[in-house]
Amino acid sequence: xxxxxINTLSWGLIGFGIGGFGIGIGGASAxxxxxxxxxxxxxxxxxxxxxxxxxxxxxxxxxxxxEGGLFLTGAGFTIGYLLARQIEKFFQRIVxxxxxxxxxxxxxSGILLAFAVALHNFPSGISxxxxxxxTPELAKSLVVTMILHAIPEGMVLGLPFVxxxxxxxxxxxxxxxxxxxxxxxxxLGYKFGMIIPGxxxxxxxxxxxxxxxxxxxxxxxxxxxxxxxxxxxxGIFAGIIFGGVYALFL
Numbered sequence: 001x002x003x004x005x006i007n008t009l010s011w012g013l014i015g016f017g018i019g020g021f022g023i024g025i026g027g028a029s030a031x032x033x034x035x036x037x038x039x040x041x042x043x044x045x046x047x048x049x050x051x052x053x054x055x056x057x058x059x060x061x062x063x064x065x066x067e068g069g070l071f072l073t074g075a076g077f078t079i080g081y082l083l084a085r086q087i088e089k090f091f092q093r094i095v096x097x098x099x100x101x102x103x104x105x106x107x108x109s110g111i112l113l114a115f116a117v118a119l120h121n122f123p124s125g126i127s128x129x130x131x132x133x134x135t136p137e138l139a140k141s142l143v144v145t146m147i148l149h150a151i152p153e154g155m156v157l158g159l160p161f162v163x164x165x166x167x168x169x170x171x172x173x174x175x176x177x178x179x180x181x182x183x184x185x186x187x188l189g190y191k192f193g194m195i196i197p198g199x200x201x202x203x204x205x206x207x208x209x210x211x212x213x214x215x216x217x218x219x220x221x222x223x224x225x226x227x228x229x230x231x232x233x234x235g236i237f238a239g240i241i242f243g244g245v246y247a248l249f250l
Contacts, residue, residue, distance in 0.1 A: 012187035014143070015125045019182025020175040022147040023117070026154020027171035030162050043235040048159050049219045050239020051152055056208050058247035060120060064208065067123070068201025076205015080119075083206065084112055084213035103164045109218040110160035110174070116210035117153050118178045123200040125185020132190050146182075152246060 033044055064073040091108045124146060157178070158171050224232060 009187070012183040012190075015128060015186025016179045016183035018128070018143055018146045018179075018186075019121045019125065019150065020179030022150025023154035023157060023178055024172065024175040025147075026151040026156070027158030027161070027175060028154075028168070029151075030155045030158030031168055031171065033159070033162060043231055045159065045163070045219060046232045046235025047239035047242070048156050049215050050236040050241075051243040052156055052211055052215045052219075052239075053236075054240045054243025055152065055156075055247065056211055058244050060204055060208055060211075063123075064201045064204035067204065068198040072198050072201040073205040073208070076202035076207075077209040077212075078205075079202070080116070080206035080209020080211075081213050082209075084116075084210040087112060087115075088213075088217070105218065106160040106164035107166070109214055110157065110164065110166075112210060112214050112218075113157050113160065114174050114178055116207045116214070117157055118181045119203050119207040119210070120153075121178055122181035122185040123203055125182035125187075126189040126200065127185075128182075129186040129189020129191070132186075152243060 033040070061073065064076065088108065091111075128146060154175070157174065161171050161174070220236075
């Protein structure tokens with residue numbers, strides 16, 4: 001009994017490392033762009049939006065439909081969209097003490113993205129924990145795959161914090177926070193096996209709804225109003241292509 005709990009906790013810690021390490025690498029790389037020119041930063045923001053869209057349609061939505069079907073995915077999407085809108089309204093009532101309204105928007109986007117990524121990490125942790133019971137010989141390859149998949153998510157998550165001029169330790173703290181759902185999911189999956197598939201599908205749908213809301217209202221819509229349409233479209237399609245290749249081959 002004691003050994004069982006120790007094994008469960010050990011794999012939970014590994015899941016925590018997986019969830020936070022890849023995110024941390026991606027977030028750290030996002031901080032490198034703080035020295036780039038304004039035009040390049042605008043292009044990278046559009047590429048980030050394209051990357052989010054790609055991850056959603058190539059990875060999260062197919063996984064959600066596979067887990068629980070189209071209806072539960074759609075229900076989760078609706079919940080996530082409405083939840084993101086309510087959270088944004090809540091944020092608008094909070095005065096974030098910065099010297100720029102634009103910085104406030106980036107901070108809000110970063111928090112919402114962290115929430116969505118954390119939701120996505122929980123089912124990933126459950127899948128990893130379950131696979132340890134059914135196919136333990138694949139554990140090492142699954143660890144590498146999950147870390148590689150978390151790197152672009154970290155880039156997406158880190159960019160709003162960079163644009164808000166927040167110190168690097170905020171990204172480190174965020175990586176720790178979003179790693180916890182992976183740890184909890186890994187322990188539950190290892191201890192009990194796959195939880196009701198419908199629950200995972202709804203959670204992934206919520207993540208999709210939240211991410212798409214942020215992508216359109218916080219990133220694409222303001223950028224399209226500012227002009228530079230050719231550059232914006234190039235950045236979006238570059239992000240979609242990169243994310244699609246990344247998801248399909250890794």
